[in-house]
Amino acid sequence: MNATFTLLEMRRITRDWGGMFFTAVLPAFxxxxxxxxxxxxxxxxxxxxxxxxxxxxxxxxxAVTATTSIGGNAAVERQQGWGRQLGLTPLADSSYIAMKALIAMTxxxxxxxxxxTLGAATGARGSAGAWALSALLVLAGSSxxxxxxxxxxxxxRSEAAVGAAAGTLVIFAFLGNLFIPLSGALLSFAKLTPLYGYAALARYPLTEGYLPDGSHDPLWLPIANVVAWLAIFGALTVVLVRRGRERQ
Structure with missing residues (x-):
């Protein structure tokens, strides 16, 4: 992994004040x-x-807004010719992927x-284990x-599409119990959506599976949700990449 290239990419991303606002400041707000x-x-x-x-x-x-945007832009960059430019350099594909992964997690x-930090300053309260483990699960699950x-x-193959993908996260967030507590049939449906398992797993060290409506999710449910959507996203991406190569 090339440290200079990684730093340049980090500077390019952090100079996008609009993107950083929606990624970092808006969730805190x-x-x-x-x-x-x-x-x-x-x-x-x-x-x-x-x-x-x-x-x-x-x-x-x-966190998921950040990783969705960076993952999507990485795909668009390579398909619009950046991959050929990188092919003229000593940078290997594995190094490029590692660099993007590091940037996404950062x-x-x-x-x-x-x-x-705002939570600690404004009265958020939980066990020390819940603070540490939830932070780790939020970061790891966002991948x-x-x-x-x-x-x-x-x-x-469009940056606009990547922006739209980040926009769909708002819908997933509502269905994932991130913004308002759900109940009844809508909650049952929400448990099948992509953000539900990730958010429920991240909150599990705090809630121990209990929901605001008094119901309870066993630990296997959010884990199964995350694993299932990881497999779905991964499989579809592999299929599309192979089709793209066949067209070339």
Whole structure:
């Protein structure tokens, strides 16, 4: 992995103030609105409070926004000719992938760090283990959505499509119980959607599987959701990449 190229890519991404706002600042702002200032923020949930529940949710939203955008843009770059340019350099494909993965995880860590810092300063409460493990799960789980971005970028070969993919995360976030608590038939349907398992798993160290409506998710459910969507995104991406090579 080329350190100079990695730093240049990081500078290019962080110079996009609009993208960084939606990735890092907006989730933290949502936490302040939905978590830090609501009357129920001190209500107990699991081994902590509602403020921490919302904090983890908003950090997860910011992290997947980052990894989706970076994964999608990486696919578009290579399909629009950047891959041929890199082929003239000593940079191997494995190094390029490692570089993009490092950048995605670094950028995804920004909203996690910012939102967790605000949470600590505004009354989010939970066990020490819940704080540490939730942060790790938020960051690690967001890598699944780098595949989602890669899938969209490969399918449509357009930066606009990648932006639209990031936009669809808002819908997934609602269905994932990130913004408002769901119940009834809508909750049952939501458990099949991509962000539900990731968010539920990230909050599991806090909630121990209990939902705001009083129901309970066994640990296997969010794990199965994450594994299933990882397999779906991965398989579809492989199919599209192979088709693209056949056309060439």
């Amino acid at each position: 949502f936490y302040l609105i939905f978590g830090a200032t609501v009357d129920a923020k001190d209500a107990s949930i699991g081994n902590g409070n509602v403020a921490m529940y919302v904090m983890i949710s908003m950090a997860a939203y910011g 950028v995804a860590a920004v909203p996690v760090l910012l939102t967790f 699944v959505f780098a595949l989602y971005g890669l899938l969209i970028g490969t399918a449509f």
